[in-house]
Amino acid sequence: MIISVENMTKKFRGSDGLTVHALDHVNLQIQQGEFVSLIGPSGCGKSTLLRVIADLIEPTEGRVLVNGKPAPQARKDRDYGFVFQSATLYDWRTVLQNVELPLEIMGFPRTMRQARAREMLRLVELGDFEGKYPYQLSGGMQQRVSIARALAFEPKILLMDEPFGALDEMTRERMNNELLNIWAKLGVTCIFVTHSIPEAVYLSTRVVVMSPRPGRIAEVIDVPLQQPRGTDTRDHDDYFHIQSRVRSALREGSGEAADSRRLREGIGG
Amino acid sequence: MPAQKTSQTTWTLITIASILVAVLLLWEGLKSFSRASEYALALPWGGTLDLSNFNNQQLPHLGDIFGAFLEPAQRNGPPLYVILFRASLFTLSEAVAGFVLGSLLGFVLAVIFTHSSLLQRGLLPYVIASQTIPILAIAPMVVVWMRQLDLTALAVPVIAAYLTFFPVTIYTLRGLTSVSPLQLELMQSYAATRLQILVKLRIPNALPQMFTALKISATASVVGAIIGELPSGIQDGLGGAILNFNQYYVQSPPRLWATIVAAALVGMLFFGAVVLAERLIVRWQVKA
Ligand SMILES: Nc1ncnc2c1ncn2[C@@H]1O[C@H](COP(=O)(O)OP(=O)(O)O)[C@@H](O)[C@H]1O
Ligand SMILES: [Mg+2]
Numbered sequence: 001m002i003i004s005v006e007n008m009t010k011k012f013r014g015s016d017g018l019t020v021h022a023l024d025h026v027n028l029q030i031q032q033g034e035f036v037s038l039i040g041p042s043g044c045g046k047s048t049l050l051r052v053i054a055d056l057i058e059p060t061e062g063r064v065l066v067n068g069k070p071a072p073q074a075r076k077d078r079d080y081g082f083v084f085q086s087a088t089l090y091d092w093r094t095v096l097q098n099v100e101l102p103l104e105i106m107g108f109p110r111t112m113r114q115a116r117a118r119e120m121l122r123l124v125e126l127g128d129f130e131g132k133y134p135y136q137l138s139g140g141m142q143q144r145v146s147i148a149r150a151l152a153f154e155p156k157i158l159l160m161d162e163p164f165g166a167l168d169e170m171t172r173e174r175m176n177n178e179l180l181n182i183w184a185k186l187g188v189t190c191i192f193v194t195h196s197i198p199e200a201v202y203l204s205t206r207v208v209v210m211s212p213r214p215g216r217i218a219e220v221i222d223v224p225l226q227q228p229r230g231t232d233t234r235d236h237d238d239y240f241h242i243q244s245r246v247r248s249a250l251r252e253g254s255g256e257a258a259d260s261r262r263l264r265e266g267i268g269g
Numbered sequence: 270m271p272a273q274k275t276s277q278t279t280w281t282l283i284t285i286a287s288i289l290v291a292v293l294l295l296w297e298g299l300k301s302f303s304r305a306s307e308y309a310l311a312l313p314w315g316g317t318l319d320l321s322n323f324n325n326q327q328l329p330h331l332g333d334i335f336g337a338f339l340e341p342a343q344r345n346g347p348p349l350y351v352i353l354f355r356a357s358l359f360t361l362s363e364a365v366a367g368f369v370l371g372s373l374l375g376f377v378l379a380v381i382f383t384h385s386s387l388l389q390r391g392l393l394p395y396v397i398a399s400q401t402i403p404i405l406a407i408a409p410m411v412v413v414w415m416r417q418l419d420l421t422a423l424a425v426p427v428i429a430a431y432l433t434f435f436p437v438t439i440y441t442l443r444g445l446t447s448v449s450p451l452q453l454e455l456m457q458s459y460a461a462t463r464l465q466i467l468v469k470l471r472i473p474n475a476l477p478q479m480f481t482a483l484k485i486s487a488t489a490s491v492v493g494a495i496i497g498e499l500p501s502g503i504q505d506g507l508g509g510a511i512l513n514f515n516q517y518y519v520q521s522p523p524r525l526w527a528t529i530v531a532a533a534l535v536g537m538l539f540f541g542a543v544v545l546a547e548r549l550i551v552r553w554q555v556k557a
Pocket of ligand 1 (some may be wrong): 012013020021040043044045046048201240
């Protein structure tokens, strides 16, 4: 087991002084080499879960272990590659220099850095763009650069927060296939946040359905579709069956929340 | 794209030249109009408008000002342009020294304020207060202190630095702290140190704003150097020249005007150098 989220609760103190209960007693185990998607309505704590796993924020209760060690240690050991919704490239760096950034910070020698960054750019099919600046690239290309950057130092875990959310449908499908290729080639463990049910099912070995207020895991759905995925996958009956299972889990998740709210209001009134 | 840039540059130059010609025409036009009306204009509603400000004593002919550059300032001395050239170089070197001192101080303060909000809250009010004290009040004291410290040569640069560090502090602080939270999280995900975040993220992010401050500082440092020369009794720079030609203004007004032209050229030269450095260094385009 590579990632273990144990009884984890996260509360934020909002600027208005009220406490936001973002995640409530979340338990999640993820195996080496899995591709896990997190899906759920806005505000159900997907980003928060990802950021707690990456040790970008601390949990209020509970803990996260990566290969048995606490998340802060895993971050120091550079186990995480993070891809955000926006590409977050540095305007002042060329494409190649952007991919080199983590390697620079981790103290790799220059020649190794460049070789490695070029290899990653070839992997995301941007080998010819290494000298360009971010503003010269399309949104999809920028996001590919940021994936190359996240992979450059060979992290064990790739965390992605709606990385393709801003892309059009065509580009998105192409990026999905590219991501699956990379995943298969590198054997990296992926956690992927998305709003799209088809995308979650197409990419994942497991889909984690979350429900809001407070953020909880409503259901975990296995996706036993054949690997590698491709056009065949999109035509497969199971592909649609699993999608409807995810859809009803989502509906139940938010329905449950509404029920309990009604219950609470009933008791209060 | 290059063709477009060329035509843009051409148009800029044409505009600058046209404005210069317009100012020159206005200058001489006002003078000849005032002379023709004998420096008094009868107003239609009664009374007269005094136009004596446009006489040759108050506002010399442009030809005389530029002629003054070529004439010796003293009997048997070198022509004025040689004197002003030497004075300009002297003042420019003081201004550059003050600019470097002030920019370094401003930069260091901004870095400190970025990393300690306590020091920022504690020190920033004094930094701001320092700018409300007129430089003319500070300059003589700085001269005395520097003399006591046996650092007389640093007096003028310190006065120039006093005028230049403030914009650098404020703009650099803004640039260093206006990094997006996601970019900071990215650095955290690499377990980057504070120093790495400063060097690889905050400083490059602040460069466009720093150059805005440096452009302000470049011209301010020339003003600071000229003002600093006055109480220090330094004769070799433009400040000394202004003081000197001011005394002999009645005999020869164009000399003071020529010195003003020289001071303006020094400031523009310095400003231009900073713009050039900016073009060379800030080559990227910031996302809107
Ligand atoms: N830094 C923060 N301060 C206060 N509240 C936060 C913060 N980050 C997230 N939240 C709140 O926590 C909840 C979960 O947010 P998030 O994890 O971003 O949801 P999702 O990514 O699923 O849309 C939301 O109600 C959000 O407003
Ligand atoms: Mg989110």
